[in-house]
Amino acid sequence: MKYMGSKRTMLAGGLGEIIGRNLNKNGRFVDLFTGSGSVACFVSENFETRVVATDLQTYATALAGAVIERDCGLDFDSWGPSWIAAAIYAAEKAAIGVQAAAVQNRLKIERIHAQAEKARALSAMCDSDFVRAYGGWYFSPWQALLLNALRQSIEPGSDWEKVALAAVIQTASRCVASPGHTAQPFKANTNAAPFLLESWLKDIIAHVTVCASNLCGRHAKVKGVAYTGDANEVAAKLNEWDVAFIDPPYSSVHYSRFYHVLESLARGVVGEVSGAGRYPSPESRPSSLYSIPTRAEDAFSNLLKGIEYSGATAIITFPASESSNRLSGQKIKKLASAKFNVVEDRFLSRFSTLGGDQKHRKARQDIEEMIITLRTR
Numbered sequence: 001m002k003y004m005g006s007k008r009t010m011l012a013g014g015l016g017e018i019i020g021r022n023l024n025k026n027g028r029f030v031d032l033f034t035g036s037g038s039v040a041c042f043v044s045e046n047f048e049t050r051v052v053a054t055d056l057q058t059y060a061t062a063l064a065g066a067v068i069e070r071d072c073g074l075d076f077d078s079w080g081p082s083w084i085a086a087a088i089y090a091a092e093k094a095a096i097g098v099q100a101a102a103v104q105n106r107l108k109i110e111r112i113h114a115q116a117e118k119a120r121a122l123s124a125m126c127d128s129d130f131v132r133a134y135g136g137w138y139f140s141p142w143q144a145l146l147l148n149a150l151r152q153s154i155e156p157g158s159d160w161e162k163v164a165l166a167a168v169i170q171t172a173s174r175c176v177a178s179p180g181h182t183a184q185p186f187k188a189n190t191n192a193a194p195f196l197l198e199s200w201l202k203d204i205i206a207h208v209t210v211c212a213s214n215l216c217g218r219h220a221k222v223k224g225v226a227y228t229g230d231a232n233e234v235a236a237k238l239n240e241w242d243v244a245f246i247d248p249p250y251s252s253v254h255y256s257r258f259y260h261v262l263e264s265l266a267r268g269v270v271g272e273v274s275g276a277g278r279y280p281s282p283e284s285r286p287s288s289l290y291s292i293p294t295r296a297e298d299a300f301s302n303l304l305k306g307i308e309y310s311g312a313t314a315i316i317t318f319p320a321s322e323s324s325n326r327l328s329g330q331k332i333k334k335l336a337s338a339k340f341n342v343v344e345d346r347f348l349s350r351f352s353t354l355g356g357d358q359k360h361r362k363a364r365q366d367i368e369e370m371i372i373t374l375r376t377r
Ligand SMILES: C[S@@+](CC[C@H](N)C(=O)[O-])C[C@H]1O[C@@H](n2cnc3c(N)ncnc32)[C@H](O)[C@@H]1O
Pocket: 003, 004, 005, 006, 007, 008, 032, 033, 034, 035, 036, 037, 038, 039, 054, 055, 056, 057, 060, 229, 230, 231, 232, 247, 248, 249, 250, 255, 256, 287, 288, 289, 290
């Protein structure tokens, strides 16, 4: 899935090798800011190492947990088709089910503006808070009904619960009518109308089938664990055999603003949303010191103190030059040099500027990322 700051490409470009070199057979690999879970999953699927994945956001640990918490595959056929059939039935039976399916069948670029208005009005009448919040905006009413029904039909405590939840989150991320993140949906009355239509026509059932069956085949070599928590608190529980992976936010805008739709699915509740971005209120979204420019450096220094105290090895990735939260790879290296032995590598990365702005910067830029390995002296 698309994720701001994902390290998926860096893993193949040297980061994977650096991690592999540093793992210790007696210790764990602890991905403190797991995000899309790409690094945690890579390590757990390729090395005989117990992986711990944590993040402030529930959807992030749901994604990682679906892979790293199992040490064998899961048989999709024994639960997937009946789960999906139950969800389709629930969507059809919803009070707006038939009308939502009718709107879905008639979506056309020539009429998309009027259809989007109708889609919002129809979704607003639904008794599901997920459909009311996002139907007619990030998803068509029928897509929103299906996503909600898939989420609600997951059997708590079943052995497939976590795979199903991660599959719903991945499906939402693949189909959402926005440029990868959910800060703003595409608008029907702008040049983005064709993208809105393309997204609304995506087949939720086909996507969830592919995501769930793919996740079933993936698993850790050694069972790990994923949970929601603050990186600085998790770092206090490390030991000298552990390797901590540190990939904090670069942006002064909180991740929770960009991924609230995924978070709502992971939590299973939405709450009140407002505005064109359909965000829940700031108080109900996780906020990070790393995205507050005046506090990010202190947060990072405290994290380094925790690592130093534990004696763990740390691998940090960060853009070399200053980011909008006022941290930079250079600054981090300087902060660490007083207490750690530091090894530096560099990687040229394609980086999302969160949509950019057409006058001043492109939506994607090449930036140099530093990979900084720290060992206590
Ligand atoms: C750059 S992304 C990580 C990307 C990840 N390595 C990947 O490959 O997808 C940063 C992540 O840090 C999380 N985060 C922000 N502040 C945090 C904190 N104080 N503790 C734990 N996670 C935090 C965000 O929710 C976000 O998922």
